[in-house]
Amino acid sequence: MQKLLAAGLFMLCFGIGYSQPTFHVGGFGAIGDGHTDDSQAFLKAWKQLCEAGGTGRPTLEIPASTTFLLKPTLFQGPCNSNDLHLQHPILLVNGMAIEIAGYASVMLMVSSLKDLEQSMAEAVHFHNCNNLQITGISLVNSPKSHISINQCTGVSISRIQINSPCDSPNTDGIDISSSTNLDIQHSIIKTGDDCIAINTGSSFINITGVACGPGHGISVGSLGEDGADDRVEEVHVRDCNFSRTQNGARIKTFRGGSGYARKISFEQITLIDSKNPIIIDQHYTNDGRRESSSAVKVSDVTYSGVQGTSAEEQAITLNCSDEIGCFNIKMKKIKISSSVPGKKTHAYCNNAHGTSTLTTPNVPCLLRLDKFTV
Numbered sequence: 001m002q003k004l005l006a007a008g009l010f011m012l013c014f015g016i017g018y019s020q021p022t023f024h025v026g027g028f029g030a031i032g033d034g035h036t037d038d039s040q041a042f043l044k045a046w047k048q049l050c051e052a053g054g055t056g057r058p059t060l061e062i063p064a065s066t067t068f069l070l071k072p073t074l075f076q077g078p079c080n081s082n083d084l085h086l087q088h089p090i091l092l093v094n095g096m097a098i099e100i101a102g103y104a105s106v107m108l109m110v111s112s113l114k115d116l117e118q119s120m121a122e123a124v125h126f127h128n129c130n131n132l133q134i135t136g137i138s139l140v141n142s143p144k145s146h147i148s149i150n151q152c153t154g155v156s157i158s159r160i161q162i163n164s165p166c167d168s169p170n171t172d173g174i175d176i177s178s179s180t181n182l183d184i185q186h187s188i189i190k191t192g193d194d195c196i197a198i199n200t201g202s203s204f205i206n207i208t209g210v211a212c213g214p215g216h217g218i219s220v221g222s223l224g225e226d227g228a229d230d231r232v233e234e235v236h237v238r239d240c241n242f243s244r245t246q247n248g249a250r251i252k253t254f255r256g257g258s259g260y261a262r263k264i265s266f267e268q269i270t271l272i273d274s275k276n277p278i279i280i281d282q283h284y285t286n287d288g289r290r291e292s293s294s295a296v297k298v299s300d301v302t303y304s305g306v307q308g309t310s311a312e313e314q315a316i317t318l319n320c321s322d323e324i325g326c327f328n329i330k331m332k333k334i335k336i337s338s339s340v341p342g343k344k345t346h347a348y349c350n351n352a353h354g355t356s357t358l359t360t361p362n363v364p365c366l367l368r369l370d371k372f373t374v
């Protein structure tokens with residue numbers, strides 16, 4: 001299974017030339033003007049790459065700073081070379097741009113027809129991979145999630161750009177599930193849904209230097225839907241900007257679920273005219289489970305150095321369930337003012353426990369530490 005996936009990634013992503021045999025995508029008729037459909041050329045190149053055997057690492061060279069237009073394409077294995085395995089690091093040429101324009105989508109590997117159906121509408125779907133690097137790509141107007149990462153370990157994403165309209169539904173920028181050790185850096189995400197969504201089974205995720213907006217923020221969840229036991233921990237978001245987003249730092253869990261969202265931090269965050277800059281909603285509900293008293297536990301969440309403007313007066317929402325509550329919520333150096341001149345911001349909280357230091361607006365359910373130290 002991994003073999004197939006690796007092969008797919010290799011196809012689009014690989015470009016270093018130290019190994020043999022090497023194929024040049026131009027040699028298969030790819031034009032790379034951003035308008036001509038290069039899918040068939042890539043497919044031909046893929047076939048050769050996949051059939052290449054021997055001891056070398058078959059390599060496809062993709063020129064830097066070139067935009068290829070790819071339509072929905074299935075790059076399928078199995079391939080002959082073991083070195084297409086994802087156990088080996090996959091590298092990308094720095095600065096390479098693969099642009100997926102219009103409402104086209106590219107499928108980078110599926111291991112079965114079932115996977116294919118499931119991921120049909122995602123622009124780039126990585127499933128069951130190790131040591132994946134994605135850098136320097138642009139994705140435009142995906143019909144669904146732009147990049148989805150599922151069951152991967154060791155993923156580095158940097159300098160990518162995602163650009164879809166703010167009113168395009170279900171177009172998450174990066175969707176993460178069942179994956180661990182991810183590092184996302186220096187990227188620009190403009191979309192109609194979450195810029196980054198972190199779903200169950202995910203842990204040790206660093207997100208640094210991401211500009212989000214428009215979009216629905218960086219979200220942990222939704223977790224616990226339909227009574228699921230969902231778990232997310234060690235998510236660290238730093239040096240990120242939210243510009244005119246519907247949410248900023250968001251944790252969202254369904255009533256009736258179980259599991260946890262814990263050890264999460266949002267630090268050095270700049271907000272420009274964002275709605276719901278800080279929000280924990282622990283009893284998101286879909287009608288059937290109103291009566292349920294269980295919930296996904298939310299704890300050990302730190303917000304530090306969050307500043308800027310909120311489009312709503314309610315800038316902070318900690319809406320935790322009456323039965324379970326949220327614990328060890330820490331706020332430090334928070335300053336969120338209203339983007340409407342003359343308006344003040346306020347915080348709402350229900351059954352959230354923790355501390356605040358130098359936090360504006362004041363969050364009534366957190367113990368104010370600065371009150372005692374002035």
Ligand SMILES: *[C@@H]1O[C@H](CO)[C@@H](O)[C@H](O)[C@H]1NC(C)=O
Nearest residue numbers: 180181182183204205206236
């Ligand atoms: C996340 O950041 C921490 C602190 O800088 C670092 O120790 C850890 O290795 C990083 N993890 C990943 C997956 O990059």
Ligand SMILES: *[C@@H]1O[C@H](CO)[C@@H](O)[C@H](O)[C@H]1NC(C)=O
Nearest residue numbers: 186209210211239240241270
């Ligand atoms: C966030 O905004 C600040 C101030 O405009 C800017 O200096 C910084 O580079 C931005 N960061 C990102 C990740 O875009």
Ligand SMILES: *[C@@H]1O[C@H](CO)[C@@H](O)[C@H](O)[C@H]1NC(C)=O
Nearest residue numbers: 283284285317319320348350
């Ligand atoms: C908090 O959650 C409850 C239950 O879902 C909901 O009725 C209420 O409107 C929420 N309050 C805020 C301020 O979000």
